[in-house]
Amino acid sequence: MANKGLAKAPEDTCILVTGGAGFIGSHTCVELLNNGYRVVIIDDLSNSSEVAVKRVRRITGVTDDRLRFYQNTLLDRAAVERVFDENDIDAIIHFAGFKAVGESVHKPLEYYWNNLTGTLVLCDVARNHGCKNLVFSSSATVYGEPERIPIDEDCEKHQATNPYGQTKTMLEQILTDLYVGDNEWDIVLLRYFNPIGAHESGLIGEDPKGIPNNLLPYVAQVAIGKLEKVHVFGDDYDTPDGTGVRDYIHVVDLARGHVSALNWMAGRVGTGKATTRGTIAGEPAADGTRRGVGIFNLGTGKGSSVLDVIRAFEKACGHEIPYVIEPRREGDVAACYAAVDKARDELGWTAQYDMERMCQDSWRWQTMNPDGYASATE
Numbered sequence: 007m008a009n010k011g012l013a014k015a016p017e018d019t020c021i022l023v024t025g026g027a028g029f030i031g032s033h034t035c036v037e038l039l040n041n042g043y044r045v046v047i048i049d050d051l052s053n054s055s056e057v058a059v060k061r062v063r064r065i066t067g068v069t070d071d072r073l074r075f076y077q078n079t080l081l082d083r084a085a086v087e088r089v090f091d092e093n094d095i096d097a098i099i100h101f102a103g104f105k106a107v108g109e110s111v112h113k114p115l116e117y118y119w120n121n122l123t124g125t126l127v128l129c130d131v132a133r134n135h136g137c138k139n140l141v142f143s144s145s146a147t148v149y150g151e152p153e154r155i156p157i158d159e160d161c162e163k164h165q166a167t168n169p170y171g172q173t174k175t176m177l178e179q180i181l182t183d184l185y186v187g188d189n190e191w192d193i194v195l196l197r198y199f200n201p202i203g204a205h206e207s208g209l210i211g212e213d214p215k216g217i218p219n220n221l222l223p224y225v226a227q228v229a230i231g232k233l234e235k236v237h238v239f240g241d242d243y244d245t246p247d248g249t250g251v252r253d254y255i256h257v258v259d260l261a262r263g264h265v266s267a268l269n270w271m272a273g274r275v276g277t278g279k280a281t282t283r284g285t286i287a288g289e290p291a292a293d294g295t296r297r298g299v300g301i302f303n304l305g306t307g308k309g310s311s312v313l314d315v316i317r318a319f320e321k322a323c324g325h326e327i328p329y330v331i332e333p334r335r336e337g338d339v340a341a342c343y344a345a346v347d348k349a350r351d352e353l354g355w356t357a358q359y360d361m362e363r364m365c366q367d368s369w370r371w372q373t374m375n376p377d378g379y380a381s382a383t384e
């Protein structure tokens with residue numbers, strides 16, 4: 007079935023957000039609804055809460071069926087069919103997937119099955135319903151140990167050090183091959199750096215299960231007294247203060263990057279001609295929308311060390327945060343941050359918020375929701 011273009015007003019456009027109850031997904035739903043899109047969420051709630059969906063309604067004031075929620079896994083083909091039968095989906099933003107680096111090493115079969123098969127079912131059902139527009143939640147992890155920093159989209163991709171990272175690399179290839187085999191597909195691969203922070207309302211935020219693997223939620227839980235001290239994994243890297251350097255990006259900036267990606271797909275922004283740096287860009291179709299594979303880093307272009315983050319969070323919470331230096335964590339790279347000119351020039355998108363704002367918003371979420379969504383009903 008031919009692909010429906012995206013060159014319609016947002017109010018006439020329905021976006022399926024897989025994993026839309028999750029950390030980045032829920033923030034993206036807020037931005038989509040604020041821009042007038044209709045939104046359908048499919049989420050199995052394996053690593054999220056329906057409370058987040060209710061909070062999206064509170065933040066946006068959307069209480070009707072401009073926002074719909076289906077609690078299903080993408081592995082349930084009949085359920086995915088029903089979503090497409092009941093909604094006229096124009097494009098997909100695909101977040102759903104397992105994402106814990108450490109866990110993936112011990113559960114490779116679960117990660118490959120869930121992340122790869124779920125995506126294949128999604129694309130097959132979408133194609134059969136004439137929907138071939140997909141924005142994929144990829145990750146800077148596909149670069150592995152970077153050839154150069156800042157990392158640009160042409161940087162060589164290296165072997166991921168874990169099954170989670172492998173699924174991102176594999177899915178980028180699968181989605182690229184969909185376009186190569188059928189030029190009606192329009193794909194955008196968004197490579198996130200380190201998303202942190204929370205919506206300014208404090209109503210939605212990062213809610214990791216158990217002990218956080220990532221730095222920011224761990225620091226936040228030390229700051230609120232749930233954990234004793236931060237364990238800093240190594241202070242002997244070749245970086246300004248010896249601790250690891252990353253490109254932390256506010257989750258709201260990241261969410262807005264997805265709206266910009268939809269505008270790019272619809273031909274509303276960008277030069278229209280084939281771009282360089284990793285993109286396989288076809289010419290815009292007759293209806294003005296694009297076909298091709300757009301690849302974009304979503305980062306700030308600025309590196310911050312572990313100690314920078316701790317200091318910024320101390321400023322946000324108003325008290326000292328204890329930490330201890332530990333040996334390096336296996337698989338970590340010294341430094342990783344993005345070249346951001348392509349997203350600026352092609353998507354017309356640039357991250358707006360700095361580390362101070364990221365920590366302020368994260369602290370507000372943490373203090374308003376000390377147990378995340380667990381003890382909340384709405």
Ligand code: WQD
Nearest residue numbers: 107145147200219220221224237238239250251252312338
């Ligand atoms: C950041 C820095 C650690 C925890 C991961 C995934 C990546 C992406 C983002 C999904 C590093 C240090 C951390 C701690 C520490 N996720 N650290 N103590 O590893 O850059 O990226 O999350 O796409 O795929 O790999 O993020 O927050 O785990 O680590 O010192 O308790 O903080 O060494 O320098 P990372 P992170």
